[in-house]
Every structure is written in structure tokens, then in C-alpha cells.
Amino acid sequence: MGPILEVQGVSKSFGGVEALKDVTLKVEEGSVTGLIGPNGSGKTTLFNVIAGFYQPDSGRVLFEGRRIDGLNPDEVYNMGLARTFQNPRPFSSMTTLENLMLSPRGQIGESLAKAPLRRLWSGEEFKIAKNIKDFMSRVGIADLYKMRVSDLSGGHIKMVETSKGILGGARLILLDEPAAGLQYAVGRGVFEYINSLRKSLNLTFFVIEHRIDLLFDFADYIYVLHMGRLLSEGKPKEVASDPEVIRAYIGG
Amino acid sequence: MFDVVSFLISWLTLFGIYAILALCLNMETGYTGMANFGLVAFFGIGAFMTGYLSISSFLSYFGYNYPIYSLDAVIAMGRVSDKNPILNIGVFFLSLTFSFLVSGSVGYLVSYPTLRVGPAFLGITILSFGEMTRVFMRHFQPTGGAYGLLGVPNPFAWVQQPTLKGLLFLLLTFAILAAAFVYFEVLSNSPYGRVLRSIREDEVSSLCIGKSVPAVKAKLLFVASGMSGVAGSLLAFYLGSVSPDMFGTAVTFEVWSMVILGGRGNHVGALLGALVFSLLGRASSAFNFLFPGLAIDPNYVRWMLMGAVIVIILMYRPKGILVEKPVRTEAWRVFEGEEGRMVFHRKIGGVIKKALWWLMGREVR
Amino acid sequence: MPTEVFNTIWYICVYSLMAVPLTLSNRVSKVLNFAHGVYITLGAYAAILITAGSGMRISPIVAILAAFLVGASTAVVTHILVFSPLMKRKSNPVTLMIASMGAWIFIKYAFYALLDILQKAWSTSLFYATPNLDLQGQVEVMGFEVNVKFLFVVALTFLSLSVLALFLTKTKLGMALRAVADNPDLAQISGISNERVMLITWLISGGLAAVGGFAWSLFTYVSPEAGDIVILQVFACSVIGGLTSLTMTLAGSVVISSAENLFILLLYRYLGVELSFRPFLSFLVLLMTILIRPPAGAGGGLPYRLRLRGLPRKV
Numbered sequence: 001m002g003p004i005l006e007v008q009g010v011s012k013s014f015g016g017v018e019a020l021k022d023v024t025l026k027v028e029e030g031s032v033t034g035l036i037g038p039n040g041s042g043k044t045t046l047f048n049v050i051a052g053f054y055q056p057d058s059g060r061v062l063f064e065g066r067r068i069d070g071l072n073p074d075e076v077y078n079m080g081l082a083r084t085f086q087n088p089r090p091f092s093s094m095t096t097l098e099n100l101m102l103s104p105r106g107q108i109g110e111s112l113a114k115a116p117l118r119r120l121w122s123g124e125e126f127k128i129a130k131n132i133k134d135f136m137s138r139v140g141i142a143d144l145y146k147m148r149v150s151d152l153s154g155g156h157i158k159m160v161e162t163s164k165g166i167l168g169g170a171r172l173i174l175l176d177e178p179a180a181g182l183q184y185a186v187g188r189g190v191f192e193y194i195n196s197l198r199k200s201l202n203l204t205f206f207v208i209e210h211r212i213d214l215l216f217d218f219a220d221y222i223y224v225l226h227m228g229r230l231l232s233e234g235k236p237k238e239v240a241s242d243p244e245v246i247r248a249y250i251g252g
Numbered sequence: 253m254f255d256v257v258s259f260l261i262s263w264l265t266l267f268g269i270y271a272i273l274a275l276c277l278n279m280e281t282g283y284t285g286m287a288n289f290g291l292v293a294f295f296g297i298g299a300f301m302t303g304y305l306s307i308s309s310f311l312s313y314f315g316y317n318y319p320i321y322s323l324d325a326v327i328a329m330g331r332v333s334d335k336n337p338i339l340n341i342g343v344f345f346l347s348l349t350f351s352f353l354v355s356g357s358v359g360y361l362v363s364y365p366t367l368r369v370g371p372a373f374l375g376i377t378i379l380s381f382g383e384m385t386r387v388f389m390r391h392f393q394p395t396g397g398a399y400g401l402l403g404v405p406n407p408f409a410w411v412q413q414p415t416l417k418g419l420l421f422l423l424l425t426f427a428i429l430a431a432a433f434v435y436f437e438v439l440s441n442s443p444y445g446r447v448l449r450s451i452r453e454d455e456v457s458s459l460c461i462g463k464s465v466p467a468v469k470a471k472l473l474f475v476a477s478g479m480s481g482v483a484g485s486l487l488a489f490y491l492g493s494v495s496p497d498m499f500g501t502a503v504t505f506e507v508w509s510m511v512i513l514g515g516r517g518n519h520v521g522a523l524l525g526a527l528v529f530s531l532l533g534r535a536s537s538a539f540n541f542l543f544p545g546l547a548i549d550p551n552y553v554r555w556m557l558m559g560a561v562i563v564i565i566l567m568y569r570p571k572g573i574l575v576e577k578p579v580r581t582e583a584w585r586v587f588e589g590e591e592g593r594m595v596f597h598r599k600i601g602g603v604i605k606k607a608l609w610w611l612m613g614r615e616v617r
Numbered sequence: 618m619p620t621e622v623f624n625t626i627w628y629i630c631v632y633s634l635m636a637v638p639l640t641l642s643n644r645v646s647k648v649l650n651f652a653h654g655v656y657i658t659l660g661a662y663a664a665i666l667i668t669a670g671s672g673m674r675i676s677p678i679v680a681i682l683a684a685f686l687v688g689a690s691t692a693v694v695t696h697i698l699v700f701s702p703l704m705k706r707k708s709n710p711v712t713l714m715i716a717s718m719g720a721w722i723f724i725k726y727a728f729y730a731l732l733d734i735l736q737k738a739w740s741t742s743l744f745y746a747t748p749n750l751d752l753q754g755q756v757e758v759m760g761f762e763v764n765v766k767f768l769f770v771v772a773l774t775f776l777s778l779s780v781l782a783l784f785l786t787k788t789k790l791g792m793a794l795r796a797v798a799d800n801p802d803l804a805q806i807s808g809i810s811n812e813r814v815m816l817i818t819w820l821i822s823g824g825l826a827a828v829g830g831f832a833w834s835l836f837t838y839v840s841p842e843a844g845d846i847v848i849l850q851v852f853a854c855s856v857i858g859g860l861t862s863l864t865m866t867l868a869g870s871v872v873i874s875s876a877e878n879l880f881i882l883l884l885y886r887y888l889g890v891e892l893s894f895r896p897f898l899s900f901l902v903l904l905m906t907i908l909i910r911p912p913a914g915a916g917g918g919l920p921y922r923l924r925l926r927g928l929p930r931k932v
Contacts (some may be wrong), residue, residue: 001269001572014474021456043344045434046918051460052920053920054920056920068921070924072459072922072924073459073460073920073921074459074460074462074463074464074465074919074922076460077461078458078462080407082460083460085457089451089454089456090451090454090457091449091450091453091454091457091458093450093453093576094446096451097583097587098446099450101443101446101583102446102458102461102463105462106462107443108443109442109443109444109581110443110444110447110463111444112444112468112472115438115439115442115443115445116435116438116439116442118442121442121443122581123311124587125443125583126583128583129587130584130586132583133586133587145587150294159314164461168461170341178600187478287715289712291813298866353707364716364923365904365907372649372714372860373856375649375711376712376856377848377903377904378905380849380852380853380900380904381900383849383896383900384896384897384900387894387896387897388897389821391891391893391895392896404682445873452670454921455921458678459919459920459921465919465921466919466921468922480908501845505718505722505730508718510713512715547734548733548734549729549730549733552726552727552729552733553722553724553726553730555722556722556723556726556727556730558719559718559719559720559722559723559725559726560719560723561719561755562715562716562718562719562722563716563719563720563723565705566708566712566715566719567702567703567706569900570708570712609784
């Protein structure tokens with residue numbers, strides 16, 4: 001089990017403002033790794049760089065040993081790295097089923113040339129749908145399939161969001177504040193769900209979270225960002241008692 | 253005297269042509285969310301390419317050496333366009349294909365610069381592009397400049413009876429419309445159609461889920477612009493002439509109002525919108541002819557209505573009159589079981605079976 | 618004065634009178650108003666209709682006021698009937714853009730109908746006209762023979778834009794306008810009525826554009842297509858201003874005007890390009906601006922970089 005993701009010396013500035021400065025970290029395969037830091041410390045920017053939204057000014061990002069810095073977001077996804085957004089971005093006027101059917105990669109029926117020939121893709125479509133049905137039943141949202149996502153409750157929308165990457169066969173998922181806006185119990189449920197997936201599907205999660213109480217119960221390793229730089233790292237207990245970290249949070 | 257038959261034929265032929273345009277625009281904006289305000293450019297390019305190819309091929313086949321925009325050429329075309337039915341029809345299909353390819357390629361190229369800009373700038377740029385194409389054609393001598401081309405050979409020019417000729421062309425137009433309809437319908441009810449809608453809903457999210465958004469848009473624009481070119485080709489054959497001023501921004505608006513009325517993401521809606529507005533157009537011309545000297549020119553009324561319709565629909569039924577249905581693929585069946593089979597003939601089969609059983613006095617289950 | 622220079626300056630004045638209000642309305646309401654061209658046309662015709670209907674000459678001040686009033690009221694009415702209801706429904710910008718196109722078509726052809734009726738009633742030709750003003754003669758400026766109308770237009774432009782600048786920077790209402798433009802939610806909290814600000818914006822926008830139309834009518838015969846003939850150039854000027862910066866829009870009108878009047882001559886002399894190719898140049902400038910220097914707020918684009926595809930190899 002080595003590192004599934006490596007960020008090496010990544011820096012990124014926007015018009016003179018240094019959002020990230022020389023950040024280096026590793027995410028071990030099969031772990032739940034946390035990324036914390038005060039607001040504006042560059043966490044989401046780091047996710048954006050990893051996911052391909054931005055090209056780093058310097059440094060590299062390696063996923064499963066391959067360089068992915070500079071790739072576009074769709075290419076990154078197709079390599080097995082998915083990301084979620086803090087404010088979910090579902091396809092609102094489409095049904096839940098359609099939303100989820102979009103996640104799997106490399107579908108034959110998605111090409112312009114092959115789409116008119118139903119026979120080419122109907123088998124695959126069927127298989128994917130079965131897969132999704134099983135998944136939805138297990139998670140308990142099976143009867144939501146034909147509802148438009150805009151009609152779903154906030155909690156359900158978040159579920160759909162989080163499921164997308166998983167159904168797409170991603171091996172590393174970047175979660176941006178999964179428990180944001182949820183009650184403690186519900187948030188805890190989300191983390192328990194993440195934990196069970198980690199074991200059953202051998203997934204890796206890299207999580208930004210402000211609810212440190214929740215995160216520290218489930219995370220294997222924590223990185224702390226402050227003003228674009230890596231301030232501290234270590235197991236949750238170590239980080240929790242690191243005076244520098246405490247100062248950063250209270251001061252910043 | 254008012255000739256109902258020729259009114260109907262002219263209305264329905266124009267309906268057919270505009271319906272194709274409406275279907276194309278619907279694919280671009282209703283399904284994929286690309287607000288194409290320069291549609292008329294592809295329409296016009298298709299028309300001009302057809303004019304160019306058809307007249308040139310006829311002239312060279314019969315050994316004439318005139319430039320296609322000259323008066324000699326027009327006279328020559330008048331003489332030879334009804335001599336060889338096979339040539340007419342052959343050139344027709346050749347021109348259609350040529351127009352498709354040229355318009356499609358231009359559409360494909362145009363998609364690239366428009367990738368990185370937001371909707372406001374995109375709208376202006378594409379609108380300007382449409383207008384610039386027209387200005388360019390006005391100056392482009394090889395296709396007749398501001399006067400355009402005359403003498404485009406109708407595929408049925410060899411048919412002596414004018415009504416029959418009109419009817420045959422109408423049927424041909426409808427056949428092409430039907431093909432376009434089926435093609436777009438099939439395309440939309442597939443995973444590809446799902447991808448298009450996801451781009452419309454949130455293209456960044458779609459990108460993050462692995463869909464290569466710019467490539468998808470460019471390819472769609474190729475097909476849709478190409479079909480718009482085909483519509484232009486049909487127009488050229490129908491009118492027998494093309495001129496740049498026929499392709500002003502007004503055409504783009506007309507097609508937009510058709511799509512807005514009929515509803516986005518809904519091919520039948522596009523047809524409905526095309527039907528209504530083409531009728532409006534023909535009716536106002538007819539009014540003008542039947543009742544000259546009205547206080548208000550019916551043509552003005554027609555455009556005012558169009559503008560009003562756009563605003564009213566956007567305000568009260570922004571998604572259009574007909575509702576968009578979700579994508580119907582195999583996936584639906586997995587969840588809905590046998591009842592999910594939306595296939596038409598099976599439904600009819602079920603009804604017939606029930607009727608037969610009832611007839612035979614059995615219990616209908 | 619050489620005609621080209623004269624034309625360039627005149628066009629700068631006219632374009633800025635038309636483009637600056639467009640940028641303003643876009644900046645405050647976030648709506649790209651395609652009906653803007655109609656305000657120009659109506660402004661151009663305000664004075665014409667007065668002089669044609671009454672058969673008298675009128676003073677240019679009256680003409681300006683008439684134009685401003687017509688443009689302002691049209692813009693305000695359009696807002697009340699079209700933009701306001703849609704904005705309340707939280708429609709997205711594209712919907713508003715399309716709605717503005719609907720308004721454009723409606724007003725344009727309603728005006729056509731009106732002209733038709735008036736033309737018959739007054740038995741004069743109105744479809745190609747110019748106003749009959751109390752503004753004739755030549756004056757000598759710095760050794761050149763200059764038309765009074767030209768001086769008038771330059772003065773008018775200078776005054777209008779200065780007044781606008783002062784309004785926006787020095788008055789409370791003007792600053793409220795800018796507040797709503799930059800941060801509508803915050804502005805709402807600080808007690809400024811957004812709706813009122815919108816109305817004022819449209820009033821200024823429509824009014825000023827109409828004055829631009831009037832200025833346009835001083836040197837050319839106008840038709841009901843007047844607004845549409847210039848609208849794309851006007852948009853180009855605003856685009857150069859990023860649809861947000863008024864000063865850059867002014868710069869834009871300098872660029873577009875120079876391209877159309879000076880640069881085209883160079884092309885004509887050395888490449889034989891016809892003069893009626895002008896609009897094409899404006900479009901090229903527009904295209905290049907968007908591609909090379911996408912103005913701030915042109916974003917909303919995709920976080921995507923075009924590059925040669927190919928999966929990265931193992932490191």
C-alpha cells in the first residue's frame with residue numbers, strides 16, 4: 001500500500017496573491033486523509049489544482065504514479081480521481097437515475113457516432129442500470145430514481161453527489177466538506193458511510209472538513225494548511241495537540 | 253383569386269425547411285444549452301454552397317463557361333434545367349451533402365473560440381458572426397455579391413405541371429425532415445442525449461464527471477450546423493435563388509421564437525413552434541395580398557406577435573408549451589419492469605390483446 | 618479638416634453616447650440588453666417626428682430633450698414590463714437576453730407600424746429622414762472650416778459624459794447605482810431601494826442612447842433600421858470595455874471608430890478592400906478582444922485548457 005496521491009511542491013498564485021506555496025503531501029491508499037485549515041488557507045484551491053481546474057505554477061501532482069498536473073478535469077476523472085463540491089452541483093432538472101447514469105466512465109453510448117445504434121450500447125446500459133439499482137437499494141434511495149433532483153431534499157442531494165464518484169469507479173475521492181450544513185448525527189452517518197465504503201470497495205478519501213470533531217474520529221492522517229502553506233501534519237491526536245495549529249485557528 | 257392549394261404547398265414547404273432549423277436549434281440550445289444566435293449563418297452558407305455547386309455543375313455538364321453569377325449563366329440555366337431529370341436529382345443530393353459538410357465544418361470551427369467565454373459575450377459574438385457572414389457574402393463576388401445567384405435548378409424542374417412539381421418537392425422536404433427528426437430523436441434518447449443535457453444543466457459539473465465538454469459541443473455543432481446547411485440547401489432549391497439579404501438576423505429570431513414556443517428539449521415542440529410561426533408568416537403575406545392598404549401592415553403585426561410571444565412565454569412558461577421528458581433508455585426498464593416499456597407498438601399490442609380477449613368473452617385481466 | 622479625421626471624431630462621439638449607457642445598464646442590471654438599438658432609433662426619430670409633424674424648425678435643445686425623454690421612457694417601460702418580472706422570477710441571464718430580443722423585435726415593428734400611419738397622415742416621407750434643426754452654417758476653428766453641427770455634437774458628447782461621470786461619482790444616487798452594480802445584496806441591506814436604482818439606470822441608459830441616436834441623425838438620413846445598423850459596433854465598444862468599465866467603453870469607441878474610419882482607408886489604399894467592409898473590421902476587433910484579452914467577467918467559461926491529448930506516462 002503506497003501513496004495513491006502525491007502532491008510535490010505545488011504552488012499557485014492568482015494575480016499576485018499566493019494561494020498555495022510549495023505544498024507537499026501524500027495520501028495513502030485505502031486511507032481517510034483529512035485536510036484542515038482556517039478559511040482562506042487554500043484547501044479548496046488545492047483540491048482545484050489536483051482535480052485539474054488549475055494548472056499549478058510549479059510542482060507536480062502524481063496519481064497512482066502518473067503525473068496529472070495540467071490535465072483537464074474530465075481527464076482527471078477518467079483516470080479514477082473524483083471530486084465533490086461543497087455546494088452540490090447536481091443536474092437539477094434531470095432525474096436521479098439520469099444523474100447517476102452519467103457517472104460511469106467511457107460509456108459506449110455516449111459517443112455521437114455510436115449513439116444512434118442502440119444495439120451497440122443497450123447491453124452496457126442495462127448492466128450499468130442494474131449496478132446502480134443495487135447500489136441505490138443498499139443505500140436506501142431506490143425509489144427516488146424518477147424524481148427530478150431539484151425536488152429532492154438537501155440530504156438526498158448530497159447523497160447523490162457523493163455517490164457519483166463512487167459509481168464512476170473512482171479509486172480516490174476528494175470530498176469537500178461532506179458534513180457541511182448537516183446535523184451532527186447525520187454528519188456522523190456520512191462519515192460512517194465513507195468509512196464502510198473505504199473498507200468494502202477499497203477506496204481512498206481525501207477530505208476537507210471544518211467539523212474537526214467528526215473528522216478526527218475517522219481520519220487516519222491529517223494535513224493542516226495555513227495561508228497556502230503546509231503548517232503541520234500527523235495523526236489526528238498529534239495534530240490536535242500541536243500548539244502551532246491551535247494558534248493558527250484562533251489567530252487566523 | 254386566392255389559391256388555397258398553392259398557399260398550403262408553400263406554407264408546408266417553408267414549414268418543413270424551418271422545422272429542420274428549429275430541430276437543429278433545439279439540439280443546440282434546448283438540449284445542450286448553447287445559445288446559438290448566429291444560426292442564420294449556417295443556413296445561409298448551406299444555401300449559397302448549394303447555389304454554387306448546383307449551378308456550376310449544370311453549367312459545366314452542358315459545356316457552358318459562364319461565371320455562375322452572370323446573366324448568361326441565368327439564361328443558360330433557364331434553358332437546361334429541365335432537360336435531364338437524373339442530373340437534377342443527382343445534383344440535388346450532391347448539393348445537399350456538400351452543404352451539410354461545409355456548414356458543419358464551419359460550425360465545428362466556430363465552436364472553438366467560443367469555448368472560454370460566458371453567455372453574455374457568447375451571445376454578442378455569435379450574433380455578430382451571423383451578421384458578418386451576411387456582410388461578407390454581400391461582397392463575395394464569386395457567389396454574386398449583393399445580388400446573389402439565380403437559376404438554382406429545382407430537382408423537379410422537369411415536371412411540367414407546377415402544382416405537381418410543388419407537391420413533389422414538398423414530399424421530398426418532408427422526407428428529409430422526417431429523417432432529421434428520427435435522427436435527432438434517437439440521438440436524444442441515448443446516453444449521448446444524457447450527456448448533452450448534463451452540459452446544459454451545469455457544464456462544469458459535467459466536465460468533472462469525465463465528459464469532454466468542448467469536444468462534445470464541437471461535434472454537436474458540426475451535426476446541427478450541417479443540418480442547418482441542409483435546410484438552407486432546400487431553401488435554395490425551393491426559391492430557385494439565393495441572396496445575402498435573405499439571411500439576416502431576423503431569420504435567427506424567427507427560429508428562436510419557434511423553439512421557445514415549442515419548448516426546449518422537446519423535438520415535437522420544435523415542430524409545433526415551426527408550424528405556428530411559418531403559418532403566421534405565410535398568413536401575413538397572404539393578408540397583404542388579399543387586403544392591400546390596411547392601416548397596419550400585416551407583416552409588422554407578425555413580427556410584433558413574435559416579439560410578444562417570446563416575452564410572454566419566457567415569463568409564464570419558460571420551459572415552453574410542451575414538457576421535456578426524461579431520457580428513455582434501457583435503464584428505465586430496469587427500474588420500471590415490464591410496464592416501463594415505452595415502445596409504441598408493444599403498447600398497441602397490449603391494447604389489441606385486451607380487446608380481443610374481451611371480444612372472446614373472456615375475463616379481461 | 619480632412620474628412621477621415623472629421624469622421625473619426627464624430628463617430629467616437631456618437632458611439633460613446635450609444636455604448637457607454639449600454640455598459641452602464643449591463644453593469645447595474647447584469648442584463649445584456651438587445652433592445653438597446655431601439656432606443657437609438659427612437660431617439661433619432663424624436664426630433665424628426667416633431668419637425669415633420671409640425672412643419673417647423675426646432676431648436677436643438679428641444680430636440681435633445683425630446684430624444685432623451687423618448688429613450689428614457691421606452692427603457693423604463695421595457696424594464697417594468699419585461700425585465701422586472703423576469704428578474705423577480707430569478708431568471709438566468711440568457712433568458713433575460715432573449716427576452717430583450719423579444720422586446721427589440723416588438724418595439725421595432727410597432728414603431729414601423731407607427732411610422733407607416735404617420736407617413737400617410739402627414740403625407741411626408743418618413744422612412745428616410747433627417748431632422749430640420751436650427752443649426753446651420755460653418756464656423757472657423759483653428760484654421761479649418763467646420764460645420765456647426767459637428768461642434769455641437771462634440772460639445773454634446775463632452776457635456777453628457779461629464780455630467781454622467783459627475784453623477785456617478787459625486788451624487789448619492791450615483792454612488793448607489795455603483796453599489797448595486799458591484800454588490801446588489803449588500804446594497805439592499807444599506808437601505809437603497811434596488812428597484813429605484815434600476816429605474817434610474819434604465820432612464821439614463823435609454824435616454825443617453827437616444828441622444829446618441831439624435832446625434833447620429835444630424836449627419837445622416839436615418840431609417841427605422843438606424844439602431845440595428847450601428848448596434849453591433851456599439852456592442853463591440855462595450856465589449857472592449859468588458860461590459861463593465863465606462864472609461865474602457867469610451868476607449869472602445871475610439872478603437873472601433875479609428876478602425877472603421879482610418880484603418881479601413883489603409884486597407885483600401887494598399888489592399889483594395891472596399892469601404893463597405895467596415896463592419897467586418899469591427900467584428901474582427903471584437904473577436905480578437907474576446908480571444909486575446911477576455912475581459913474580466915467574460916468568465917463563466919470552462920476550466921479547460923486546450924492541449925494535445927494523451928495520457929501521461931508513469932513517472
